[in-house]
Amino acid sequence: MSKEERILEVAMRIFRERGYHAASMQEIADAVGMQKGSLYYYISGKQELLFMILERAIDTITTRLEEIWRSDLPPREKLWQAIINHLDIVSQRLDMLTILLRERHALSPSQQEAIDSKRVNYERLLQKILAEGVRTGEFRDIDVKIVSFGILGMCNWLYQWYSPEGRLTAREIAEIFGDLIFRGVLARET
């Protein structure tokens, strides 16, 4: 792992545990095992570090959804893969996604804009999958935008209650949510 990677990983953990505002660059330097001065050789400041984490989070979750959207799978299967992808990443990268979902308002306005446009891009990909299913008749004639926000809400909220030591794995939760969502959107019982 490169030094920069290591700094990012440590910062994710500390930002998640202590909250972005309460965390200090000194703590991060101590946890990485370097001088605070040296830290600034890699990262220009705490807000820049936050931005890098949020960008990494949204890019990670989007890359896979783009592959799913561009695949030849039928809309139903694309939606299922999208749900799995989302829940897998939230559950496996709980630190990174918690910061994305919770600390966005600590960014500068221009940084927020950059992250928001990536977020909108992610939402649109999900909406395209839903719209495709409506077009092919696999899905009901739903309000694609509102339903996409409902699905995102269910999946994002995982960051508030999921525990790796919990009763169910992320895949088992995906099956329950997937079942719920499919009954909600499919055109007919299958």
Next chain:
Amino acid sequence: MSKEERILEVAMRIFRERGYHAASMQEIADAVGMQKGSLYYYISGKQELLFMILERAIDTITTRLEEIWRSDLPPREKLWQAIINHLDIVSQRLDMLTILLRERHALSPSQQEAIDSKRVNYERLLQKILAEGVRTGEFRDIDVKIVSFGILGMCNWLYQWYSPEGRLTAREIAEIFGDLIFRGVLARET
């Protein structure tokens, strides 16, 4: 409106717009139109103010759900009322609920514990409604806990995207979410 009420209302707006950590007691005093010293006559500090807002938020949303739970309505109607209640409060009290859903980790550990136990109480009420529906056969044999988190996620997430100037009212959104959820949980097509 009492002085204390007015302080709470102003603090909700400022905490939501600027984030809890970035907001200062001086700003709140200025916006209320009083000296910072006088503010401390009503409120012991910023963290106490945050706690009061979070407690108010969770108590508001719970009071109505308790009435719904204790009513004689059938489970399906209770669930529908619960969804409306939740979305109504998130949409009408966007400032208060945003702070509840976003700033909880800025509380002291004992304050967090107090809010968490109220949150668990709210979740249990929703789970009781779902479990009652499973018992009467109105709902499928769902995983009550996970489904309740899915519903809460859908409804809570509203705070991230809802705008009073948007295309749909909170009631129209409730109808779309309600339809989705009912298709997901009802034992048979109705």
